[in-house]
Amino acid sequence: MATDWAVDYNTKIPNNIDLAGDNRVLRALESWLPGYLNWWHDMGPSGFQESLVYLRTAVTVDPKGWAKFDYVRMPEYRWGILLAPPEPGRTIPFGDHKGEPAWQEVPGEYRAMLRRLVVIQGDTEPASVEQQRHLGSTAPSLYDLRNLFQVNVEEGRHLWAMVYLLFKYFGRDGREEGDELLRRRSGSEDAPRMLGAFNEATPDWLSFFMFTFFTDRDGKMQLESLGQSGFDPLSRTCRFMLTEEAHHMFVGTSGVARVIEATLSAMRRAGVADPTDIEAVRALGVIDLAAIQRKINLHFSLSLDLFGAEMSSNAANFFRSGLKGRYQETKIADDHRLLDATYPVLRVVDGAIAPVNEPALPALNMRLRDDYVEDCARGIERWNKLIASYGHEYRLLLPHVAFHRKVGEFRGVQASPAGALLTAEEWGRQADEWLPGEQDRLFIESLMKPESRPGEFAPWIAPPKTGIDNRPGDFEYVLISP
Numbered sequence: 165m166a167t168d169w170a171v172d173y174n175t176k177i178p179n180n181i182d183l184a185g186d187n188r189v190l191r192a193l194e195s196w197l198p199g200y201l202n203w204w205h206d207m208g209p210s211g212f213q214e215s216l217v218y219l220r221t222a223v224t225v226d227p228k229g230w231a232k233f234d235y236v237r238m239p240e241y242r243w244g245i246l247l248a249p250p251e252p253g254r255t256i257p258f259g260d261h262k263g264e265p266a267w268q269e270v271p272g273e274y275r276a277m278l279r280r281l282v283v284i285q286g287d288t289e290p291a292s293v294e295q296q297r298h299l300g301s302t303a304p305s306l307y308d309l310r311n312l313f314q315v316n317v318e319e320g321r322h323l324w325a326m327v328y329l330l331f332k333y334f335g336r337d338g339r340e341e342g343d344e345l346l347r348r349r350s351g352s353e354d355a356p357r358m359l360g361a362f363n364e365a366t367p368d369w370l371s372f373f374m375f376t377f378f379t380d381r382d383g384k385m386q387l388e389s390l391g392q393s394g395f396d397p398l399s400r401t402c403r404f405m406l407t408e409e410a411h412h413m414f415v416g417t418s419g420v421a422r423v424i425e426a427t428l429s430a431m432r433r434a435g436v437a438d439p440t441d442i443e444a445v446r447a448l449g450v451i452d453l454a455a456i457q458r459k460i461n462l463h464f465s466l467s468l469d470l471f472g473a474e475m476s477s478n479a480a481n482f483f484r485s486g487l488k489g490r491y492q493e494t495k496i497a498d499d500h501r502l503l504d505a506t507y508p509v510l511r512v513v514d515g516a517i518a519p520v521n522e523p524a525l526p527a528l529n530m531r532l533r534d535d536y537v538e539d540c541a542r543g544i545e546r547w548n549k550l551i552a553s554y555g556h557e558y559r560l561l562l563p564h565v566a567f568h569r570k571v572g573e574f575r576g577v578q579a580s581p582a583g584a585l586l587t588a589e590e591w592g593r594q595a596d597e598w599l600p601g602e603q604d605r606l607f608i609e610s611l612m613k614p615e616s617r618p619g620e621f622a623p624w625i626a627p628p629k630t631g632i633d634n635r636p637g638d639f640e641y642v643l644i645s646p
């Protein structure tokens with residue numbers, strides 16, 4: 165193993181970037197740490213701060229085996245600064261500077277744009293911890309409780325990753341941004357988080373799984389495109405974050421699959437053949453597929469808003485300046501400059517939704533959103549295979565991208581999940597079928613009873629196929645009061 169991949173745990177802040185040799189940044193981070201811990205105590209998981217949680221911690225950034233598992237109290241988690249190893253001779257892969265050596269320092273002319281990108285990404289990380297802070301008290305198993313906390317400590321680490329970039333490369337205003345990241349609060353009236361979906365509540369565990377499936381996946385797409393950045397420290401930071409992010413999406417994909425599995429197997433046992441017989445299904449104490457579909461509709465549409473407007477001069481500038489690339493930029497076969505290229509953008513034209521060829525550069529948000537939709541669709545397919553394996557025709561669907569939008573081209577229209585444009589009255593009549601309502605909320609809330617016996621699971625969710633770190637089914641993932 166190359167030595168520069170290993171993580172130094174001797175400094176207060178673990179890192180693989182020789183922080184010990186960079187006193188200015190080390191001291192800035194050390195003086196930020198108490199404020200971070202205060203934030204974690206106030207806004208991190210409610211309760212369980214003394215519990216021992218079986219967590220993974222990064223000990224190297226070697227993709228073949230980077231983590232070790234052990235019992236840790238969350239406030240003692242070693243939040244570190246970890247960057248993917250440098251690629252010798254890396255060049256800027258796209259935009260006006262394509263082919264020039266990647267920047268190791270902030271290019272002066274792009275400083276403001278770059279800081280904005282780092283701050284927006286950074287703001288989402290603590291936001292999701294805040295949104296999820298009350299879920300511990302209703303966890304359906306110790307396994308799930310542990311996964312929640314793993315996601316939470318890693319989102320905390322992602323905040324550290326962005327704060328490191330701010331402190332190292334943006335001087336005094338970077339430090340001010342670092343403080344602001346601890347001051348804003350998800351859902352707050354006067355100091356909300358920067359993006360809409362990160363101010364929504366995560367009221368129950370099905371929402372948590374949907375959030376990790378849909379919203380963490382937006383995070384993955386953003387990290388993938390920042391991972392292409394010509395600013396090398398940002399690229400390396402994001403590339404290591406992606407290795408952690410994969411687990412967050414696993415929690416979402418497998419979480420929803422386990423909810424579906426519990427529903428279908430309870431129906432089979434009870435001889436309920438029709439998944440649309442809501443009353444019969446809910447009487448079994450499991451969540452009906454229609455309610456799952458409504459949660460998909462909500463979380464998908466909220467997450468689509470995170471991509472911003474379809475046509476955006478910012479998106480064009482980020483790309484031209486070499487700061488933010490496309491999903492899998494280096495694998496795309498074109499000139500990576502896009503000055504004359506076009507891209508089909510969905511727009512409302514004469515009362516209908518239709519693709520319109522637009523200049524490719526300002527359409528980059530749309531393109532990234534298309535890549536995201538495709539990625540989501542693959543996950544939905546896995547859930548549908550599971551439903552089919554129980555012999556049901558029922559299929560879960562991604563709603564149309566025009567459905568329930570607050571940002572961009574479709575913010576002014578009402579569209580059905582199938583993509584038909586509706587009058588306000590038609591929308592009002594059917595919105596309840598398409599989005600989670602009060603009945604769903606009360607029913608799902610009634611199921612959210614904590615299960616904390618090792619190896620036991622709340623009846624509305626199936627056990628996982630395998631344990632974390634290959635632990636057996638009755639492994640005690642969280643020692644709640646050690």
Ligand SMILES: [Fe+2]
Pocket residue numbers: 289318319322383409
């Ligand atoms: Fe994250």
Ligand SMILES: [Fe+2]
Pocket residue numbers: 319380383409412
């Ligand atoms: Fe995440």
